[in-house]
Structures are given as C-alpha cells and as structure tokens.
Amino acid sequence: xxxxxxxxxxxxxxxxxxxxxxxxxxxxxHGGDQDSxxxxxxxxxxxxxxxxxxxxxxxxxxxxxxxxDDDVVHTATTNALQVTPFDSGIMVSxxxxxxPALAAGTIKGFxxxxxxxxxxxxxx
Numbered sequence: 001x002x003x004x005x006x007x008x009x010x011x012x013x014x015x016x017x018x019x020x021x022x023x024x025x026x027x028x029x030h031g032g033d034q035d036s037x038x039x040x041x042x043x044x045x046x047x048x049x050x051x052x053x054x055x056x057x058x059x060x061x062x063x064x065x066x067x068x069d070d071d072v073v074h075t076a077t078t079n080a081l082q083v084t085p086f087d088s089g090i091m092v093s094x095x096x097x098x099x100p101a102l103a104a105g106t107i108k109g110f111x112x113x114x115x116x117x118x119x120x121x122x123x124x
Contacts, residue, residue: 038122043067046074046091046111051119060104060123066097074117078109083123087112 038055047069066076083105088097111117
C-alpha cells in the first residue's frame with residue numbers, strides 16, 4: 001500500500017513540475033515576467049476571464065484577496081510546489097478568497113476551471 005502511495009505521489013509531483021513549466025511559458029507570452037507589468041496591490045479582481053492585475057507585488061507576510069467579478073465560477077489556485085500554495089476552491093460570482101500569509105518568493109497560479117487564466121504574485 002505504501003509503495004502505491006509513493007508511486008502515485010511521484011506521479012503527481014512529476015505532473016505538477018511539467019505543468020509549472022507550461023504555465024510559466026504561457027505567462028511569459030502575456031508579459032507576466034516583466035517588472036513593469038506588476039502592480040503593488042493586495043486585491044485581484046477576476047473579470048472577463050482574466051486576473052486583474054495578472055501580476056502583483058506584495059511584501060512578505062501580506063495576504064491577497066481575490067474577488068470573482070464574473071458571472072461564472074473561477075478559482076485562484078497554485079500547485080503544491082509553490083512557496084505558499086493555496087486553493088480558493090470554486091468561487092461563485094461575487095465571492096472572495098483571501099490567501100494565507102505569503103512567504104517571500106514568486107507564486108504562479110491559475111484558474112483550475114479555465115486553463116488559460118494565469119496570475120503571478122511576487123512577494124519581496
């Protein structure tokens with residue numbers, strides 16, 4: 001039983017590491033890794049199937065609040081390999097989610113319902 005769990009766990013980790021690279025490539029295409037595109041704020045709106053702003057900068061220990069301003073469900077999700085992993089779960093229209101206190105580093109996330117929706121939080 002332990003062997004099965006270990007193999008499954010490795011598969012999940014390997015799958016996440018592959019997805020993280022793909023997300024990073026998609027994020028770069030949208031200018032997510034350019035310093036000028038990051039906004040100093042702790043509030044992110046989900047509207048028009050985008051995270052707005054898509055890239056933010058906060059201080060260590062800060063929290064970020066995501067608000068779903070769309071009429072469809074979304075999530076604010078990171079994979080387990082991020083410096084501060086989190087998952088909002090399904091957010092209905094007008095719902096909010098506040099992250100745990102964020103540790104220093106770069107956090108890349110996505111909407112688990114809509115694969116093309118990406119965000120980045122730079123904690124510095």
